Amino acid sequence: METVRLTTAQAVVRFLGRQWSERDGVEHRLVERCLGIFGHGNLAGLGEALLEEELRDPGSMTFTTARNEQGMVHTAVGFARMRNRLSTLACTSSIGPGATNMVTGAALATINRLPVLLLPGDVFATRASGPVLQELESPATYDVSVNDVFRPVSRFFDRIWRPEQLPSALLGAMRVLTDPVETGAVTLALPQDVQAEAYDWPAELFEKRVWHVPRPVPEKALVDRAAALVRSAQRPLLVAGGGVIYSEATEAIRAFAEATGIPVAETQAGKGSLPYDHPLALGAIGATGTRAANALARDADLVIGVGTRWSDFTTASRTVFADPDVRFVNLNVAGPDAHKEAGLPLVADAREGLTALTAALEGYDAGAAYRERAATLAAEWDRVVEDAYTLGHTPLPAQSEVIGVVNEVSGPRDVVVCAAGSMPGDLHKLWRTRDPKGYHVEYGYSCMGYEIAGGLGVKLADPEREVYVLVGDGSYLMMATELVTAVQEGVRLVVVLVQNQGFASIGALSESLGSQRFGTCYRYRDPASGRLDGGVLPVDLAANAESLGAQVVRVHGVGELRKALEAARGVEGGPVVVHVETDPLVPAPDSEAWWDVPVAEVAEVESTRAARATYEREKHAQRHYLAQPPTAP
Template identity: 60%
Template sequence: MVRPGHRPPAALPPHGGPPVRLTVAQALVRFLARQYTERDGQRRRLVAATWGIFGHGNVAGIGQALLEAGGQEMPFLQGRNEQAMVHAAVGYARQCGRLSAHAVTTSIGPGATNLVTGAALATVNRIPVLLLPGDTFATRPADPVLQQLEVPYAGDVSVNDALRPVSRYFDRITRPEALIPAALQAVRVLTDPVQTGAVTLALPQDVQAEAYDWPEEFFAERVWGVRRPRPDRRELAEAAEAVRGSARPLIVAGGGIRHSGAQAALAAFAEATGIPVASTQAGKGALRHDHPADVGGIGHTGTATADGLAREADLVIAAGTRLTDFTTASATLFRNPAVRFVGLNLDPYDAHKLAARPLVADAAEALGELLDAVAGYRVDPAYEAAYTSAKADWEARVDRAYAVPDEDEDAPPTQAQVLGLLDAVVDGTDILINAAGSLPGDLHKLWRPRSPDQYHVEYGYSCMGYEIPAAIGVALAAPGRPVWALVGDGTYLMNPTEIVTAVQEGVPIRLVILDNHGYASIGGLSGAVGGEGFGTAYRFRAADGSYGGEPLPLDLAANAASLGMAVIRTRTIGDLRKALSEARAADRPTCVYAQTRTPDTVSGPPPAQAWWDVPVAETATRASAVEAREEYDRQAAQRRRHL
């Protein structure tokens, strides 16, 4: 394309052959199709497919390029919601160990800004996804064009700039030749085990369709090695000294264990030393639930066993974790005055948290070398016996929460009983996905992972609406394995649209909807902090104007069926037991719908075992808020800065 009054730029001089004339969009698709990752001898295609919703900002550029490339060079997946497409891409990349990813293309304007939440989720969780939003004209033939944001003080700003703070790399391709360095930088970040996250290449719609003579070398196959940095000798020696000097050590396993594929190294370290292993949401499953050293989740949603060990630990090895407020119980969990930390992390930023002795390295490499460095060390048998006994006590509490008395067979289930019934159906091949509501807390405390990747709870961003699209991405990465998306009614209503995609693509995800007539998790939190459940129930207005009337007549099962799913309605525990087995055996997208009852004193998840800081009104006239503030001040007084 030659613009009026514009001289096409000269092509870069060819080195290995004649230049290849393609549009910018065609060149980008061809380039991406030839990028690979390699780690431990395993080679994978980096961008395995592209999700897309087309509008005037990308239909004639990226859309035409994908059509011309064909499904073999760049497979295409049709989405229904831009945010959901990113969630699906995140689910895929996480299941692939971050060694393979998806791209997502959208039109300009609202299509592009709908990416922001998904981009934030990817970056917070450090999962690679390539975003290709359309952008307004680089040549400005008319100003403004449809969906252009006019900023009086800056002519080069578009709505895509909203993606800058949630992207690990951002570039706007305003000239064809700028694609070459930008594409290479984008892939560098996507394959960087520390810096990875959302990567955005904003593509003005006129530039997408512009032709250019590309050097043939740009399309050569490239293999990007994913690094496994080994620990520094001095840092390793200091970490080993800390381990040998500890009497009550504890390992906190985070998502970095999974990303590194360090589960076997962690198991070997724990077995040799007897050090117990607690897990964050992202790290749960690093050890099987029945491994002798596994003590379950840690922090506000953790087990009594793990949290009790954390309060008395004199050494905490934070392995591949960001040490978020849920994990540290808002800086109240690690109470031993003598406690010290070793920060085993690829990212120096995380490795130094809590004034830790840093051990900046790949988790698998560092655990292997640290085990050699502490050869002969093992915790006192009394310490090992104590946490083993505490773990058995907790497992008995899980059994009680899961239990279904004979007289309850015809009653609606509690949420904990739903998990117990599912526990009885699945095996190590199943994958469970959740992100928000009250389920993450119950799962972290109660679920018994049978495989390293069974537990898939996105709690870095805890984004309502993640589960269904992520289940599609996971199922694409793990074909043939049963994949379950567990959602409450509030989460379901946020983002059910990708059910259509699952039906279209024949991806047999299993969806479990737990209907409790509102935002149960935040409703419970509201009650605890003096908010009295205000604005959290799905009910009609009562005579006093509050939402205290009858439950809304929502039929979420009918909604899922209208989108193409097979739906199994349940009323009782007996119904649900049969429905879960039927859904697991299904070969098409299937929904199990269950209305839950409020947990009672016999069956329900144990309460929180550690605090979480949600500030309460300092002054109030309502008694509930006054009482909640008194409890808040009592808990907050236990906060500690580790220096």
């Protein structure tokens, strides 16, 4: 048997450069580059291996220096999402704090079912030098390190104690990265002495390997039963989730809607499944939804969920589907999601399932009156959006006006990126999507600090698209450091930095729950009251962005914002940050839906008591969807 003598780290890097995914006959590089920050736990192992590979075969595994370990995982997530989970990035860190900094990013990837490969350094397998710098000592066992915290947030975890263990671990890791059901964070912990240890590897380990990404088809009997349920319904509604986008099923969903007349609402991850101006597009659904989608949801007697995991925001904490006899049909590649809400489970790829269901419904139509109602409600909401875009609020613009300007200036294939604060909810209900990949809001984990790092990944995945990162001051302060990575790599992002002096989203929620925006504003401590309700802090985030190497434009009002964004489209090189102040007290239009956030049952504060009364009233509408779908005739 032919062998190749390499260190364990060299074997990892060479193997990754030869892995491909394939779907529908099209191949994609599975791991396109490695992001990393070096320390004593990975410098002489993976660091040396990446250097050798760059010299030996330039381009096979490009290395990019990151600035924050959590941030680089977010970049990998943004990249993987933009590539519909067919390609991703690897991330390497040292042991200790470098590794644990990646845990939040791992959780985000796994919750969103997006593939990322994490390669943290680890303690000595031989224990020759233990305890090493940054090693956690457990009094109960010597085989635990801080990397064990990756286990609950990873879809696959292994620690390579011996070189002989590497081949099976690598193959297991690739299996999970390319599995549309099981994918998420994959962690291979690499003890630093094992990284540098040489071994004679089978040469076939480094041959090109192509991993097929399947499209499971639905069981015909269940398709027929689902079709019978649709035919028996009077007010059917389809809810499109992220699975529609990832399986590239947007044409299939358009064909289904147009053939059947069933209107389509969208989750955060599914936004863009239909263009916003399609006559059967209702836009966002749930707690951050449109009134059009939520109105039809309240009346729906059958809900077809495609590629959604039915989160609390989507169902408005199980209040938005109000018909007492509502039934669910769930088309999902993941069995657990297909069985939620006691739905009829169609376990299949979204595109394949929609195609089969469309064929089974040949000749069916929800009716002209139902189509007309959907179109009328959608048109009414679009007028609400236009009003929000052109509010004319002074002296500071409303956040909805900022969204409107970005939407107006951006091209049909450009991408908006956001993750946390009030912006994702406003974008969900207000953004006019025109392209399936044009809306990139991370709302599975809604992680503050994702925006700039995730936007970097989006741009790396598709450099031809303009990428607009919308980030509030609170999220910017969490993690802006990947601006430096964008500067280093010459990656142009247009970052719209919205300054509203605090946490606008949680402030509004606090007020609605009777907590009076406590602790949600950036203010000095008032000597008289002893509370954080003094003057505004003199923090200059524009100056901060400029100090990180970004080109910065300060604007006042939507007119200057529009000019700055138009000018930014022609800027070559690195990131452009456009800083604009907004009024955080101007809300976006109401979705007429609820979100379950418990309020203190007893309180001395009158506003809290009033909020509790409202909470108990809304809570009565909450329900479990446990009814069995009727047996098809």
